[in-house]
Amino acid sequence: xxxxxxxxxxxxxxxxxxxxxxxxxxxxxxxxxxxxxxxxxxxxxxxxxxxxxxxxxxxxxxxxxxxxxxxxxxxxxxxxxxxxxxxxxxxxxxxxxxxxxxxxxxxxxxxxxxxxxxxxxxxxxxxxxxxxxxxxxxxxxxxxxxxxxxxxxxxxxxxxxxxxxxxxxxxxxxxxxxxxxxxxxxxxxxxxxxxxxxxxxxxxxxxxx
Numbered sequence: 724x725x726x727x728x729x730x731x732x733x734x735x736x737x738x739x740x741x742x743x744x745x746x747x748x749x750x751x752x753x754x755x756x757x758x759x760x761x762x763x764x765x766x767x768x769x770x771x772x773x774x775x776x777x778x779x780x781x782x783x784x785x786x787x788x789x790x791x792x793x794x795x796x797x798x799x800x801x802x803x804x805x806x807x808x809x810x811x812x813x814x815x816x817x818x819x820x821x822x823x824x825x826x827x828x829x830x831x832x833x834x835x836x837x838x839x840x841x842x843x844x845x846x847x848x849x850x851x852x853x854x855x856x857x858x859x860x861x862x863x864x865x866x867x868x869x870x871x872x873x874x875x876x877x878x879x880x881x882x883x884x885x886x887x888x889x890x891x892x893x894x895x896x897x898x899x900x901x902x903x904x905x906x907x908x909x910x911x912x913x914x915x916x917x918x919x920x921x922x923x924x925x926x927x928x929x930x931x932x
Contacts, residue, residue: 771927773815777808778919785912794859798850801911808915835877842873863907867896867914882930888922 784804791797846869853862871892878885892914899910 770815770819771923771925771930773811773819774919774923774926776811776815776923778916778921778923780804780807780811781915781919782912782917785908785916788911789908797908798854798859798862802850804915835881838877838879839873842869842876845869860904860907861900863911864896864898864900864902867892867899867910869896870914871896882926884922884925884929888918891918891922 781804784800788797788800791800846866849865849869850862853859853865871889871894874889874892875886876889878887878889895910895914895918899907899914902910
């Protein structure tokens with residue numbers, strides 16, 4: 724028996740009712756993936772308003788540390804400020820991630836955290852070593868330099884302004900290492916205070932709080 728041949732009109736009607744071609748569905752999937760990656764790449768590890776808050780507390784810590792009579796008390800003020808800043812950063816990161824409907828520790832967020840953590844851990848160890856060796860004058864420059872390093876490496880997975888902020892911290896830290904000891908507290912105030920506020924405002928305006 725000969726196969727039944729569809730009339731041209733009937734065949735055209737059948738093609739219209741068929742599902743989209745495979746390449747069209749693939750293009751839709753690629754478009755969705757690209758849009759998702761673009762949204763993810765604009766996520767900042769520390770939101771702008773969080774950085775402003777950290778900067779304000781750092782200025783307060785700088786003022787309080789300047790009133791201390793001993794190096795040990797001065798160092799204790801800044802260590803407390805560092806821990807308080809980590810709490811602010813964690814809370815603000817979680818707040819922004821929820822607002823963006825993005826998991827905090829997946830994609831760019833996880834990469835930023837893993838890139839920033841090693842320099843901070845190294846800074847904590849070196850702080851203890853330098854304090855025991857009596858080289859406390861080198862601590863502010865070391866803090867700024869390592870923090871800037873972590874911000875640059877973590878900023879590679881964030882928006883462009885973040886690595887720029889890290890470079891500013893590294894430059895300030897390098898200068899602080901060779902500057903007179905009596906300027907140490909001012910370098911910390913300018914770095915962790917002013918730089919955080921300035922770049923926090925920029926990030927908040929361009930990429931949301």
